[in-house]
Amino acid sequence: MTAESSRPRVPQGAGSARPGYNYAFLDEATKREIRRKLLKAVAIPGHQVPFSSREMPLPPGWGTGGIQVTASLVGPADVLKVIDQGADDTTNAVSIRRFFAETAGVETTTSTRRASLIQTRHRIPETPLAEGQILVFQVPLPEPLRFLEPRESETRRLHALAEYGSAYVSLYEQVARHGRIAQSYDYPVMVGGRYLMRPSPIPSFDNPKLDRNPALLLFGAGRERRLYAVPPYTPVESLSFEDRPFAVERSPQACDLCGATDSFLDEIVADDAGSRLFACSDSEYCNERQRRLGRSVVAP
């Protein structure tokens, strides 16, 4: 059990937020603007909607986009989970969770199943999401065409006209250079057969989870001031060539802690002697499995 969830439960409701601050930190007008932009993003799946990103009490690049989305959506009835690279207990995840516990008085959890709202950096949880859940991604670079086209006016035009030839050029280059599509993170996807989208730096291992996911997927890029969304059950296709189909790279190992063979593994240096072990990047998933196997839980 983590520190926060063992903390005495704060009574629910706006009044429970930290005095002197607005509920969930942002003022109501700002949250309303973000919600309006999110509605537009949901209406045009995969399309980047500009928004007036606010100053947040942490530097851009630390998830200010995701936090603004979460702040605009969170309510007293929510249960919030925050993960960073799959883990609930890294500094970043802990700070953001504490931030919302204090400013919104919201209940927090590490359980993917229990959470109504999950903010994530660079992973999609292993436990399948359900209808009604919202997953908020922190996005550093939203523009999938930036690699070949530096001008924003031009990338917007390319999206508007669905001219995505250049996206395939970068895949072509990877195959030409490495014999295969070597991109293992932030692998571009086509949303609803219309908009090309960067899924944020999740491993391509997670890409299949984007496809027809029952949860609402929201993406916030604070520094780049863009919001986008994948509504529930939207088809999401990873770009590929007919003769080089998209394939998830699975590690040959099983998790050294829980024995899982179906999860995304991190390689961890275990001791000063440099011995390595492989463990699930999703800490809650790993802990849950260890508990079910009756092992004493070791945090990955």
Place this chain on the structure above:
Amino acid sequence: MSETAIEIDGLSKGFVRHAAGERQLPVLGGFSLAVAAGECVALAGPSGVGKSTVLRCLYGSYRPDAGSLRVRHDGAPVELVGAPPWLVRAVRRRTLGYVSQFLRLIPRVPALRVVAEPLLDAGVIEDAAERRAGAMLERLNIPSRLWDLPPATFSGGEQQRVNLARALAPAYPLLLLDEPTAALDAGNRAVVVELIREARQRGAAMIGIFHDRPVRDAVADRVLEMGAHERAA
């Protein structure tokens, strides 16, 4: 009586040199000539009398000031004065051949290809075009070891023979010959005479300028002496 293949009527052509104080240089005035299919007419007269100008107006390189130039193209007479460019190009492609004194050199293109090009332009398939081009080069005594080389490296006489092969290979129904034998030795002159006679035999209408009297006598059905009366005032 054979049908008229070329009909020139009242052709006038002069030049204005803007850089030389708008100087007017009249060359031809009211020149007329009709040539029948299978007939070869030689233009004669002192230099500067406008012989080449007649040929160049017919080919379309010079734009006449007045008059009419009608040629038989695809079975019907067409007017070349004021004709749209596509028509002039079509006439050149299928009807009208021109042997100039100098070969227009094209870098890197081998001799065989230079000769085959007009055939390809006229829609002949590559194999047939190259076979015909080779046969023509052979008749004009260009040894086959030279066929793959660009004519830019050839001697003046060889270049002129490549030029002749290029103009004669497609068997145009109309031919304009501007001193076709100028740089040739006796042997090759005889070949050219033979080729011109063959063209006449198959019904080609020809207008030529021949400084070489024996050649002119051997190929021309009639000689038109051009003089002051054709000159513009």
Place this chain on the structure above:
Amino acid sequence: MSRALQEPAAEVRPLLSVSGLTKDHGGGHGCHDVAFELWPGEILGVVGESGAGKSTLLDCLGGFAAPDAGRADYQSRLFGPVEIFGLSEARRRRLARSEWGFVHQDARRGLRLSVSAGGNIGERLMAGGARHYGDLRARAGAWLERLELDPSRLDEAPRQFSGGMRQRLQIARNLVTEPRLLLMDEPTGGLDLSVQARLLDLLRGLVRDLGLSVVLVTHDLGVVRLLCDRMLVMERGRVVEEGLTDQVLEDPQHAHSQRLVASILPV
């Protein structure tokens, strides 16, 4: 011959018909009231001194500049007869990457320098929906060979190519979709003479084999003599003379054309 009967019908209809084209850059620069027709399979040279408006004309046709006035009617394979300045951007760009090609004088403007030769050639195909890596690669290799480039350099980026090779790569990148209309801006500018000759010769062959129609802007009358069927002479933004190449070179009418022709060295 049936060919002889069919041909005139195709010939009487221009592929591109431009009229009243005006783009004023101010200070006498730009092009004014330009009109011409381009016939299928024809190479049209546009000559003039620098500042005569030739590049402005080409930029308008290529969609790099919006004309102030005028129209350009084009016979599209995809859309039938269209007026290109009035086209929606989606359609214009679709034509620009399939039926049209634009060859810049500076190949760096027309290439992705950090992308391999194969990726450069394949881009228009991918934009058109080609999704088979093996096919893309094979077609890119075939086009390298067609432009007399070593197909073993398929995976090299054009950074490592010489100027002449880059120019040929740029042409391959344009021709891979077998366009009908190719716009070229000084394609041999800045190249060595021997490299120029090779490129011109290659272009002659490609134009014939692919049935391309070309508008070629140059200040080099030698290039026009070798390559062009017809030419326009421009001076201070206006077309002052137009005719078959040999007509203009051998019997130039306008004072400016006579000056240009007089300035070429005898061949």
